Amino acid sequence: MILNINARILSKKEVAPDVFLISLLAPLIAQQAIPGQFIHIKCSKDNYPLLRRPLSIHRMDKDKGEIFILFQVVGEGTKLLAQRAVGDDLNIIGPIGNGFNIYPKSQKIMIVGGGIGVAPLIALAEKSVAEDKEVRVLIGASKREMVIGEELFKSLGANVDISTEDGSYKYKGLVTDLLKEVIQVWPPDQIFTCGPKAILRKIADIASSISINCQVSLEERMGCGIGACLGCVCKIKIKEKEKNNKVEYNYKRVCVDGPVFKASEVIWDD
Amino acid sequence: MIKKPQLEVEVGRIRMKNPVMTASGTFGYGEEFSPFIDLDKLGAMVLKGITLKPKMGNPPPRIIETPSGMLNAIGLQNVGLEVLVEEKLPYLNKFTTPIIINISGDTIEEYIELARRLDEVSQDKKIAGLEINISCPNVKQGGMAWGTDPQSTYQVVNEIRKVTSLPLITKLSPNVTDIRVIAQAAEEAGADVISLINTVVGMAIDINSRQPKLANIKGGLSGPAVKPVALWLVWQVFQTVNIPIIGMGGIMDAQDAIEFMIAGARVISIGTANLVNPQATIDIIEGIEKYLIDNKVKDINELVGSLKV
Ligand SMILES: Cc1cc2nc3c(=O)[nH]c(=O)nc-3n(C[C@H](O)[C@H](O)[C@H](O)COP(=O)(O)O)c2cc1C
Numbered sequence: 001m002i003l004n005i006n007a008r009i010l011s012k013k014e015v016a017p018d019v020f021l022i023s024l025l026a027p028l029i030a031q032q033a034i035p036g037q038f039i040h041i042k043c044s045k046d047n048y049p050l051l052r053r054p055l056s057i058h059r060m061d062k063d064k065g066e067i068f069i070l071f072q073v074v075g076e077g078t079k080l081l082a083q084r085a086v087g088d089d090l091n092i093i094g095p096i097g098n099g100f101n102i103y104p105k106s107q108k109i110m111i112v113g114g115g116i117g118v119a120p121l122i123a124l125a126e127k128s129v130a131e132d133k134e135v136r137v138l139i140g141a142s143k144r145e146m147v148i149g150e151e152l153f154k155s156l157g158a159n160v161d162i163s164t165e166d167g168s169y170k171y172k173g174l175v176t177d178l179l180k181e182v183i184q185v186w187p188p189d190q191i192f193t194c195g196p197k198a199i200l201r202k203i204a205d206i207a208s209s210i211s212i213n214c215q216v217s218l219e220e221r222m223g224c225g226i227g228a229c230l231g232c233v234c235k236i237k238i239k240e241k242e243k244n245n246k247v248e249y250n251y252k253r254v255c256v257d258g259p260v261f262k263a264s265e266v267i268w269d270d
Numbered sequence: 271m272i273k274k275p276q277l278e279v280e281v282g283r284i285r286m287k288n289p290v291m292t293a294s295g296t297f298g299y300g301e302e303f304s305p306f307i308d309l310d311k312l313g314a315m316v317l318k319g320i321t322l323k324p325k326m327g328n329p330p331p332r333i334i335e336t337p338s339g340m341l342n343a344i345g346l347q348n349v350g351l352e353v354l355v356e357e358k359l360p361y362l363n364k365f366t367t368p369i370i371i372n373i374s375g376d377t378i379e380e381y382i383e384l385a386r387r388l389d390e391v392s393q394d395k396k397i398a399g400l401e402i403n404i405s406c407p408n409v410k411q412g413g414m415a416w417g418t419d420p421q422s423t424y425q426v427v428n429e430i431r432k433v434t435s436l437p438l439i440t441k442l443s444p445n446v447t448d449i450r451v452i453a454q455a456a457e458e459a460g461a462d463v464i465s466l467i468n469t470v471v472g473m474a475i476d477i478n479s480r481q482p483k484l485a486n487i488k489g490g491l492s493g494p495a496v497k498p499v500a501l502w503l504v505w506q507v508f509q510t511v512n513i514p515i516i517g518m519g520g521i522m523d524a525q526d527a528i529e530f531m532i533a534g535a536r537v538i539s540i541g542t543a544n545l546v547n548p549q550a551t552i553d554i555i556e557g558i559e560k561y562l563i564d565n566k567v568k569d570i571n572e573l574v575g576s577l578k579v
């Protein structure tokens with residue numbers, strides 16, 4: 001069940017320039033959350049900025065009753081959030097959304113994170129490992145100090161490859177180019193990804209060219225975060241109706257119909 | 271022991287437990303909020319604007335935050351009349367809270383057909399009233415075009431009046447030169463209640479791409495930023511018409527709500543605040559009650575239009 005609670009900030013750490021890791025005491029959310037879900041956060045204490053900010057649940061510790069968020073400061077909301085003090089209460093709504101769907105029959109799981117998009121993928125890797133899957137992770141970043149989560153993924157026992165656009169660390173280039181190379185030698189059963197839209201789109205193309213199930217976690221500006229305002233929609237294909245090559249679509253809510261969608265159903269037009 | 275103040279109100283034959291309603295489009299079809307609040311505690315629920323046929327709405331991005339407010343260009347995405355009646359109303363009819371249906375059309379015939387059908391539906395399903403949306407800034411045809419001209423306002427309301435005996439609320443746009451003439455036209459045409467304001471037309475620009483931030487270019491501004499505008503318009507309409515007023519626009523807490531009532535609103539609607547705090551309505555009901563107790567006001571109706579000038 002979705003909750004609206006005040007969660008105590010237990011810890012805060014800057015893990016990369018302008019990237020923060022915050023842990024929150026939220027036992028009921030930690031218990032029920034699944035990888036890929038998010039919480040909707042009131043970053044300010046007053047009405048500026050007005051709207052909440054959706055952030056993926058990065059990890060959950062069911063035993064300790066804690067959840068973690070990992071985010072980059074990109075605007076007013078995240079800036080204020082980064083300034084909140086340990087011991088403060090943060091008003092959050094969650095867990096929200098559908099989450100990633102790991103098929104029971106899948107053996108090999110490929111996880112691809114672009115930049116801060118790795119946030120929800122740690123929880124996913126954790127679950128995949130717990131379900132005895134073989135897990136391979138690709139992390140893409142602009143440069144070395146923006147590579148996030150390498151140690152965490154490794155500590156889970158995943159095989160990790162990294163690409164940096166400027167070549168300052170490991171593979172030089174885009175994570176999508178790295179992906180193309182890796183799937184030659186290690187074809188996965190499913191690909192899961194989160195990150196900038198341009199990267200998701202390329203990964204969707206790669207997955208469809210080799211007919212692999214690919215799930216993407218989308219981002220859109222949100223109002224309510226609970227399915228009521230229809231502010232957060234994306235274009236999703238209507239399967240039954242692909243007549244005369246003209247693809248028909250519906251607007252689906254990223255907050256509650258997603259945020260995870262099958263890559264093959266998403267219409268990437270902007 | 272302190273005696274509880276009287277919170278009950280009546281607006282155009284609609285009896286409410288308290289003066290706090292939900293604003294159309296910010297409360298979905300009610301069900302979305304049931305994890306957070308007891309829907310039975312609300313004064314009334316106004317549902318997302320409905321059209322005869324389902325509507326897809328506008329392309330994203332549809333919302334953008336602005337200083338102390340937000341712009342939206344949802345474009346009236348909705349499930350259409352049939353689904354509303356078959357799938358949404360049965361759930362809502364389990365509650366005692368009056369349900370108000372917000373209606374929109376591209377043509378006058380659509381408004382009339384919607385009202386006629388809903389009048390029929392009200393024979394066996396509970397519908398407390400209709401709110402005629404002639405003030406939506408986000409659709410190409412119809413919408414706000416009806417509400418910015420007194421003649422067409424009169425025409426829409428009058429034609430709808432002929433096909434239904436349900437209480438009629440006319441929702442006004444702030445995007446007009448003189449809101450009093452529009453309010454008067456609605457009253458003369460047979461509206462039982464006036465609600466205002468719908469959103470204020472606006473836009474936002476990304477200076478790097480030099481593109482509008484909303485795919486629809488323009489959108490409707492709501493939230494705290496519009497409150498002073500809304501208050502002034504409520505006060506003007508209060509001095510002009512004899513029918514009750516539903517006040518809204520930027521109400522975030524009980525203090526805001528009380529300001530609207532002092533300016534002449536019989537009841538108030540909570541819009542954008544629902545998106546920020548899903549419990550806003552309940553907090554505001556409690557806050558109003560506390561204000562009445564603290565100020566020794568026995569009956570909420572004493573506040574309405576009590577502005578001292
Ligand atoms: C996301 C959103 C959707 C809305 N949809 C509708 C609608 O379908 N019909 C309508 O009459 N008004 C609609 N409105 C206007 C509100 O009902 C209300 O009049 C306006 O937002 C001002 O109140 P507020 O500042 O409290 O939000 C919408 C407003 C928002 C923010």
Ligand code: FES
Pocket residue numbers: 221222223224225226227228229230231232233253254255256
């Ligand atoms: S943010 Fe309101 S419906 Fe998704």
